[in-house]
Amino acid sequence: MRVSLRQISVSCTVLIGLFSVGAHAQTAPKVKTVGKGNVRHASAAAADAPSASGLSASVLGQFTQAPEEISVKGGLPAATGITNRTPGGGLMPVQTAPRSQSGVTRDFIAKQSPTSNIASLIADLPGATMSSQDPLGMTGDHITMRGMNETQIGYLFEGAPLADPINYAPYTTMLVDTENLGSVTVSQGQPDLNAPFYNAVGGQITATEMNPSHKAGGFIEAGGGTHSANKEFLRLETGDIGNTGIRGFVSFSHSGYNNFRGPGGLFRYHLDSKFVKEWGQGNSIAAVFSYNRQEATSWREPTKAQWKEYGLGFNYASQFTPGESTYYKLNRSNLNSQLIVLPMHFTLADKLKLQVTPYYVHQFGPSLGGENIPASGGYYGTQQYGTITAGTNVNGNILTSSRDPWNQKTGGINVSADWAITKSNTFSFGWWYAYTTHEELSDFRPVYANGQGWSGDVITVNGKILSGYDLNFVQQVNTLFIADTQKLFHDKLTLSAGFRVAMVSRQGTNLIPGADPYKLQGNYFEPLPQFAASYQITPHDQVYINGTTSFRAPESVEAYSQIFDPNSSHAVEQPSSLKPEYSIGEEIGYRHQGSFYNFQASFFNYNMTNHQVTSSGYIPNTNMLISSPINVGGETARGVQAELGFKRWHHFAPYFSGQYLHATFDNNYNTGSGLLPTAGKTAVGSPKFTGAIGLSYDDGTYFGNFQLRYVDTQYTTFMNDQKMPAYLTSDVTLGYRFKSYGRVRHPQIQLNLMNIGDNKYLSGAASYTASANSRVTSTGATYAGSSPTYMVAGNFAAFVSLSAGF
Template sequence: MTSRQLLTLSSIISSLAIISSAYAAPTSSKPKTLRKPLTHPLAAGAASSPTSPQSTPRHARAIAQGNEAVTVFGRGSTRQMTSVTHTMMQQSVPGTSPLKVLSQLPGVVYQSADPFGAYEYSSQIFMRGFSQSQLGFTLDDIPLGDQQFNNYNGLAVTRAIISDNVGGVDVSQGAGAIDVASTSNLGGAIETHSLDPSHKRGGSIGQTFGSNSTMRTFVRLESGDLNPTGTRFYVSYARLNENLWKGSGYDHSDQVNAKFVQPLARGSSVKVFFDWSSIQQFDYQDMTMNWLHTVGPNLANYYPDYTAAYNAALGHYSSTVLKTNDPLDAAYYAGTANRVDYLGGVTLDENLTSSLNWKTTLYAHGDSGYSTWTTPYMPSPNGAPLSQRVQTPGIARGGFETALTWKIGRHKLNAGVWYEYGNFTESRYFTEAPLLGQGTLGNPTTGFPGDKIFATPWQEAFSTNTFVFHLQDTYKITDTLTVNAGFKSMIVNSGNSVLTQDAAINGTQVAQGRLEASNAFLPQVSAIWRFLPRHELFFDVSHNMRSFPLDGYGTNVSATPWTASQASFQATKNTLKPETDWVYEGGYRYTSPIVSALASLYRINFSNRLQLITNNSGINPITAVQNVGGVTTNGAEASVTVRPLEGLSIYNSFSYAHSTYDQNVATSSGVEPTRGKLVPNYPQFMYKANVTYRIGGFDTHVDGIYMSHRQLTYTNDLHAPGYFLMNFGARYNFGNAGPLKGITAAFNIYNLTNKTYIATTNELGNNFTNTGYNYFLMGAPRQFFGTISASF
């Protein structure tokens, strides 16, 4: 922490202390909201308890139960908070990723090559210039890691919970709360909450169908209250089958959720959540500008045409692929991902007294599976010019969070500990492909081809101990002024062992050893002042750190020290610093039955930014981790929701972000002119709108997103063009029929104007300049979906 930053923080705290001494007086009033700006509508009537950092404002509950277009702004929150509720999520097609729904929020960019956001390799979220690996994610307080495709410390939210069971999502665009269980949230935090079981016995069913032979089935069975204490549970199942929108292959998933709730005395409870997920996904082919302009957006892999892939590996290409500058890499036989996950957690939320709460969560997560890619760069021993490369990632982690919250006078003190131990393993193999005429590779998702392995390039295992302590005080200085101040201490110790590495295949040997990212004092101060009825001012200042990501062989798009050689690792391990930043934000919030408005300004000083620099092709990349120094971001966001008529809600938001590198970067080939250049992959301007109208049992909406161009290189000599995308949806509730209640038909159109656009960028890393190997994925064309649902 610099002396200037210390002076800034101490000045803020000193000013608040002066205000405190002038206005403080004993009271039994409850503090205003500080973290979660909204509970789910179904829980609106639940009694408040000291476990929550806040109670739910009456107005927010009214909006949630009504007809909000997109978001509920965090009235009473000391930082910028917005929420997406269960009701709002129902505007999207069932099965849509909760992260995709967040794309309507100011400052948030979500991209995916498929309309559901289910294709995990392409799932990508940015917030105020931070990528998903620099944000924090939780589900019912369970840490979900950094949401990368080859996740080493968590689980994608789409695999952690069925979207129909999401009760709401709270988003902190600036900095997550001190007690968010994350070691990566340099930027904000995304906290997903599951629905509680219903008090009434019954269930719900839904069937979705649509473009690309999409079929999705969802069933949830509710036990209802089993006894006078309110013991209850639900079990749910979802199954998705959809074909790729270009080429052959599919996205298939099965998922089970279960949740159990046992109410206890004094408003306490025990809650148990379980998730099982199984996915099999085919890849969309990565694109380049050359391939887009020569072949077009529908370029796809050869699967199931093994003959075409075999001939291409021999150098015999179709006339279409021959148009490209790299016909060998323009298409392959197939790439797939196959994963099975188990996630479980139990939470004791115990009100020891009317003013003292103890909350503890125990959790565990196991992940296994394999990914395949058919490569023409490694021939098989039998003479076939190609082979199948297989990777086998695995995660086994468990931990606990425990915290005490004590209300005393105008103070709410909260202190807690989070500990996690995790193992991450990954191996790479090559398996034999058949000679032409003697069979094919078939469907790579049908099982791990262990009996055909002929080479093992590497095997690697990581272990990590995470310990985080936090302490904070929420002080209601007056009835209109509330301050939250605290800090967290973080220690993340990680190390690896490389069981196998074949330099003849890999071309390099990666490092082994342990690193520790630690900081004893990561402070945060935030405040809210309600200076007039319905009018609020807020600010937040926070210091954040990200632990070193784990990877040795470039399987993640992350800047990890373990990709270095052993000599480089040893030379830098004692001086290498983790990424840190200071985030400053302030804003204005207005809330009334007719208008909800939010405006904010922010500045981010990002220090010691580590970047993954990629050269050569994405198939044979040369990657290196480099400290590119500091990044400075200045931005502004504004949102307004207007409800001029009963049933009509109109939402608009605008965001601007100017995020640039502070200096040039010296490399082995010279100095790269990055100073003053925009950070890749994030647009400077975004405009978002949503119009929702409801009358009786019918409701409809239209939403749109404009996004300015995004840089694809660090020197800004290549960019993805901007675009405007629209979606449409309508639902009608037909009422009840026999045992079925609330029979509803829904119709959705994704990409209403059939826009051709670039969706995911940097899935293989960014280059300094336009090398021709600057990869991205195309967004899906116009898609149609229909859903029939009912409860019983």
Template sequence: MPAVISCDKMMVRCSALALAAGLLAVPAAAWAQQVTADPADIRVIGHRDPEGLLPDQTDPKAVSAISADFIVKQAPTLNAFQLVNLLPGANVASSDPYGLSTSSSLTLRGLGQDQIGVLLEGSPQNDIGYYYAYPSQFADAENVKQIALAQGSVDIDSPTVGGAGGLLSLTLDDPKATRQGLVDLSLGSYDLRRVFVRVDTGTIGNTGLKAFVSYSNTRADNWRGAGYDTRQHVDAKLLREWGNGNRASLALSYNDGNTSAYPSPTLADWQAQGRGFNHDARYTAGNTNYWRLYRAPFRNLYASAPVHVTLNDRLTLDSTTYLQFGYGNSPYGTELATTGNFLGSEELAQPIALPGAVDGVATVLGNYTGDQMRTGNVSKLTLQAGIHRITAGLWFDYGTDRVAQTYTAVDADGDPTDRWGYRSKAIRTADGRLLAYENQRTVTVTKAFFLADSIALGPRLTVDAGFKGVNLLRNGRNYLPGPQTRVRKDSFAALPRAAIHYALDDRQQIFANVTTNFRTPNEFTLYDSYAGGVVSTRGTDALKNEYSVSQELGYRYIGPSLSLSATGFHYKFRNRQLATVVDVGGAQVNSTLNAGGQTSWGVDAEIDYRPAKGVSVYVSGEYLRARIDDDLPVGGDYLPTRGKRAVSSPTVQIGGGGTYDDGRLFGSIAGKYVGRQYATFMNDESIKGYATLDLSVGLHLADWIDGKRTDLRINAINVTDPHVLAGVQSVSTNARDVVGRGGTVISGSAPAYYIGSGAAVIATVSRGF
């Protein structure tokens, strides 16, 4: 962070030096000033941001961030979604205090996590099929240098599709220049046990290479209900830097988890059972709610290789190549009969063999498996030509997604014979075919080009203009017998954008931007679904792409002891897409609802005050007004939804906290209030607002021992332990029966919710060597 400086003798010298230090956000190459000063004339005033909660920003858009200084004081198990919970617009619904379960969500300005691009070291982390990202699989917190959250848009060169909600970018810590290591040991509530070990090689001989590798192992009982979670994780990074800012790196992140899917109640379930709405601790014959039938094993490998090369004094090249592999199962308990089965539209004449069947019926594990591979590259050239900084680039992405809903036998104790749901071990028909509710493979190819120009019209004014063209092609095959064999959808979107940035003085900035985004329907909308041998949901390639236009107008103040940012925003959507989950014949099926048009506007704000060295007070807030523009078509009628509030869009959110670190004692406090959230388009069901509070306290012990880093900290998560519903897990059109515009009765269906996590305490010892 640039130092904030003052001058004892000459105010002119002070202003010029502050300008040269980079406090203004205009491209320096066009108008940088050369200033010299006697060091005796300069003194440092104010207090630097000790936690990186509001780092200096110069982008012409809303950006918030947290740094390693803040992350290291939090509970070491927290995932990236939980860590950004304090930032404006971030609504995190976590059903697990430790961040291990996949039963969680993040919305930004009312837009869900399938609308938020996620990058790790420049490589996309979103699922290629339906755009979700899973934070429990991301890098360990000890290795994260910064998490940046752009609430309103993605960068023009970001390799993401569907970023109307914004961009979450994780940057890994660079390997250290000297050989060293770090060990973290943690114990906590619900029998939590965690170990983390990191080793840095330092600079390796004369190669200029340096690297780190880390390993963590975490185990914790479920905080409610039976079961436990395990997670093993490996991060590694290899870095080479050479003259004039050139650098090349390779980052790897591997995750092996087996976590519990906490059941999501309806409002009626919650009112009747509260936190007692859980999976069963013991198995009895015919029981499909046994906890071992709901443990989700996943393995993922992410690799990213970003390169930055200065080709000459005006031209640079940036290129990131990435590769991903992933396989996992999201299982559930169900019953299967030996007769009366269908495979797609085909009725099976011969009975199937079911181990443990009683009177022709057996409890089985319903598997929902995904086998993904994704690779791609995004490259750009940046040319400084006078007042112009011109960027041109290409993005190519190729991904495959093999999805199957199959069935696996369960033994007499309720244990699945294969928890991974491998097709080779699944139940088959009498003639040897795979018995499946879904069975498909999709290839997604994304190609994009982008061109942008940043024009420095003076020492304070910069104007940006850009254009991105994106083509997304899906080719797939449905392996189930029936009328559908091949699917295909080809989409192209033109995405212009513009921005302006003006530095009022050496402290204040204003900015404005206009950004466009699009998203194709997820891959599952292309495929037929079957129930009882007939098509229950018709796959289609005719669904329109979501398209949005957003605007922001913002103000920043960057002071020696006080920084603040406020951004007004406005969105206009066409064909707003909302993901949900529906139950079809006992199987959980991903579905997408077209909510038509939507208009949203509001204000985000954050303030960071540093009254003394090592002390930071932070407050954030958001006001959001999100309204549905159209009546929603349901069957042959229309729900009267025009003017209703958008789902999962709380009107008010307020976050606040403080940190303290005097070099010996440190601690933090963080609270968040989230307002009422609607779960249906008709606004006939909602959950109340709620608040959470986290605390931490710790000691730096290095000076008392041998000078090497030794920290002891205690983190208390959700200390007030409110018994609340934390967010909407699956939306519905209407919870109660409604008379449509055409006079027909449209039956209601109940939404489902996340139960807010309970309180937990973690003690951690960190030791460097």
């Protein structure tokens, strides 16, 4: 690995500086614990303890125990919701699930840049590797866990699966503002038994929104930084509304930046709302609403040769040139969404509890890319067209804005119940149903010689919209589960077993002339048993073992439909393998949660069949990216992960995490014209070593933290003939809290510094290939190699924010 001396020296200097702050800092007020109840902070803007995920408490995390409830008087002088009660500075909350599980709380989240998203917030946890694409963390959900990427991980938000149900992209930036995020829990390797997923072969990420405050008030924040970055945020709290038991909040934010490389930038408008009604013992209904409007200039993703030649200069063109499709205004992406989640919890009887979570999510584009199409003699599907007169003819081509106005709607409901048959035995059962429709009709809009016109009329051929794909996709999902947990030996031994069956029905049509097949279906029926056992050696020490199964239905609409282009007489993308990915995994682990530190370690093994490596590629002759799942056969992965988090000592809280991973392909890769000898090769996107060091300081007035992350080299071809270099990066937070003044509660100033060494590196693979070099297959045919493309990490950035409660 090549790491600059500046990167190492700056990281060490900041680490020493954080230790030095304590000598001159003030002392925080003491916190007094009194009895049981909910956590209440002095600030009206501070939230209660994070809400539950919406899943059944007995089957969440393989029968996770309920967290201890504590009432606090006084509290920290902070309006951001922190308590400084989580070890590791908010990176190691208490876990009891009999599986590998980590998390972050407000103690960590509130001290990160307000521009962060969920993926960037969990980058320090063991096994989690985030691929940065911008220095401020506003974009990009590219993450891997144990070699599985984000499309193989299940995402829950308030109990609902809100990732794209077809291509599985999480789009976490659309879900919630960081200021409203209560906690994030990461389950490396396996999903909950009752989780509403059919893709989570690589684990589960569960995010919860903060509960509204019982006191009326609010929270306001404004900030700015490098790259003309800005964010403005306002949350208004209703407090308890009379004697109704209802309380809620509504928040609005605006954020944006200029690209750190190349022209263009991003803007985002976001609205969050949550209202809660509570009554009786364990009865509650919440209403969660979110709206997102976002547009960003797309990033160009270089090959390794292009990165070596151009570095950060490999970008879209800043000036318009007639006939040039790389003009930045032609290459944009829009992420728009509206979501509604209604998690409900009912105590029907002393021994019977019911959880119901209906949800609705609407996600839509468009995505835009520049493309030159033939002025005459081009193709609409397989039919050749005559002459197009719109736009400007340059050397026989017309420059167009290729537009993909994808539109997707999903409604679903997840229901589970828990029946305490005896004091030591609980039986659980449930059902999940979801219905999705997806429409995607691409079109082409002419760009004129002055660089304008792409928002005008679409190009038509014989009265029909010229298009490369006219897709209509319908999906229905039904899953059923049953589970039983038994506690023995005075509740020290917990045995749990469950069985889930997932049924997924898909149907896609393509209305483009010549599409073959015009209609394609996929039906999947997968039995998924799970088993787990844990033993509480002492009140502070736990050992566990588990065996789980999971599957993933094929990814993306393109897996079921052809893609055409006016520059080709035949389809440029064919339907891919429709076989589902299936995983069998085992773990054995140990966990200590004591008065001074928390520690956990686990050994894991999993075997997969029909492993689908998610890649992306450009439609030939265009700047339009499409998902390209590649079936590489079987894969085996083994490794160990560990993390250690200390509770506050003299206001400091250190944290350490790491993972060793050995993942290999089990089969030779079928190129279509023969086999390549990939069996035994290291799996792509699977760094052998990853690790993180964190240090948090908070005395109530001065606060700060430091994170240092290391990611080992990663192969990006199945033949292991090209790899991405290892990298080291670090971030710093420094802040100061002022005293309250009248209605202004606990104002603070916070400075976030990202990539403090200004390390320039490739952060992840945007596409994988079988081989970077030409090869001879098993049949003697020549396989032409091609280079993978890469994501470029953000450079140094600084963001300063001012915030206060009221």
